[in-house]
Amino acid sequence: MLASDDDILGQAEAWRRDGKGVAVATVVETWGSAPRPTGSHLVIDQDGHFLGSVSGGCVEGEVVTEALDVIADGKSRVLEFGVADETAWRVGLSCGGRIRVYVERVD
Amino acid sequence: MxxxxxxxxxxxxxxxxxxxxxxxxxxxxxxxxxxxxxxxxxxxxxxxxxxxxxxxxxxxxxxxxxxxxxxVPPVRLVVIGAVHITQALAPISKLAGFDMTIVDPRTAFATPERFPDTPVIADWPETVLPPMKLDRYTAMACFTHDPKIDDPALEQALAADCFYIGALGSRKTHGKRLERLREKGFTPQQVERIRAPIGLDIGAVTPAEIAVSVLGEIILALRKKPLRVEKAA
Incomplete structure (x- = not known):
């Protein structure tokens, strides 16, 4: 709710108006000690530039990668991240929390 | 989307x-x-x-x-008094993401040179504040200790139900302030919302330390309790 949210969604709009492919990622659910609250945004452009955060930096790389797919195929998806565990997750949250992130393209 | x-x-x-x-x-x-x-x-x-x-x-x-x-609207911080504490508060409140505006009718204090990155309005609160439309997403901190300047601002902050209202001044100064506000028709429940002495009790001494304690108190009011929407219901 701080002013930075403003810049994040404002940046998404500006990128789109510049003709770039853009995706918005939103934390839609958290369990346990999650670093960023529900409603936090990360916005990504087609070149992999991003602004904002959905975790403390733990899973942003993975979200950006998935966002590039969303920008390419236009299909929204829900990603889930949990405790770092190489058998279950490629990346994880070392804090022990779990989060769900909704990723959608701006059309 | x-x-x-x-x-x-x-x-x-x-x-x-x-x-x-x-x-x-x-x-x-x-x-x-x-x-x-x-x-x-x-x-x-x-x-x-x-x-x-x-x-x-x-x-x-x-x-x-x-x-x-x-x-919900971005959180605003309205500071009455372009004083030394305000000079320290301006950069840290920007860092925390607050949209800060400074109001002080004393033109010697309210200069852009003293506040290079923050809007400063050199006029009286009763003139400046009504068009700003204070609301429950606004915090107000009063630092002049001059009743002519602080009181009209506090009256508007109370009427607008700002989520944080703080005023600099000793307990004695604050006691007199509360008496004046009650004479103006504000209820004890309303005036007790004013945080005074202002700032979290971290033993702050310097203007910069006081600024940190005030910013901490504003964040506490914003995050620890729901915004005052529920009470209005």
């Missing part, structure tokens, strides 16, 4: 209007609901509750999951 919805959401934020973006987590259908048009929406009850709490979240209705992105 459609670009027009994103633009409308950004516009609502710029105009300090609360709004909720409703997203169907299956299928991705979306709509933007403004605070003044909740009643007509099928999810009126859930949207109203989300807006009151100020928190985004997932709700279930008719066997579907909906995500409500709650957007």
């Amino acid at each position: 459609r670009l027009d919805l994103l633009a409308e959401l950004n516009r609502a934020r710029a105009e300090r209007r609360a709004a909720v973006l409703v997203t169907a987590l299956e299928g991705g259908a979306q709509r933007l609901v403004h605070a003044d048009a909740i009643e007509q929406d099928p999810l009126a009850e859930q949207i109203d509750a989300a807006l009151r709490s100020g928190k985004s979240g997932t709700v279930e209705a008719d066997g579907s999951s909906w995500f409500l992105t709650v957007q």
Whole structure:
């Protein structure tokens, strides 16, 4: 709710108006000690530039990668991240929390 | 998300209007609901509750999951008094994401040279504040200790139900201030909302330390308790 949210969604709009492919990622659910609250945004452009955060930096790389797919195929998806565990997750949250992130393209 | 919805959401934020973006987590259908048009929406009850709490979240209705992105206006900080503490508060409140404006009729204090990155208005609070439309997403800190300057600002902050109201001054100074406000017709419940002595008790001594204690107190008021929306209900 701080002013930075403003810049994040404002940046998404500006990128789109510049003709770039853009995706918005939103934390839609958290369990346990999650670093960023529900409603936090990360916005990504087609070149992999991003602004904002959905975790403390733990899973942003993975979200950006998935966002590039969303920008390419236009299909929204829900990603889930949990405790770092190489058998279950490629990346994880070392804090022990779990989060769900909704990723959608701006059309 | 459609670009027009994103633009409308950004516009609502710029105009300090609360709004909720409703997203169907299956299928991705979306709509933007403004605070003044909740009643007509099928999810009126859930949207109203989300807006009151100020928190985004997932709700279930008719066997579907909906995500409500709650957007309340950005938090503003209005500081009365372009004093030394204010010079320290300006950069740290910017860092914390607050939209700060300084008001002080004393032109020797209220200069752009003293506040290079923050809007400073060299005029009386009773002139400056009404067009700013103080609201419950606004914090006010008064640092002049001059009743001619601070009192009219405090009266407007109380009337607007600002989520944080603080005023510099000793307990004795504050006691007299409360008497004056009560004579103006404010109730004891209203005036006891004014935080004085201002700032968290961290033993602050220097102007910069006091600025940190005040910013901490504002964040506490913002985050620890729900915004005063619930009480207004």
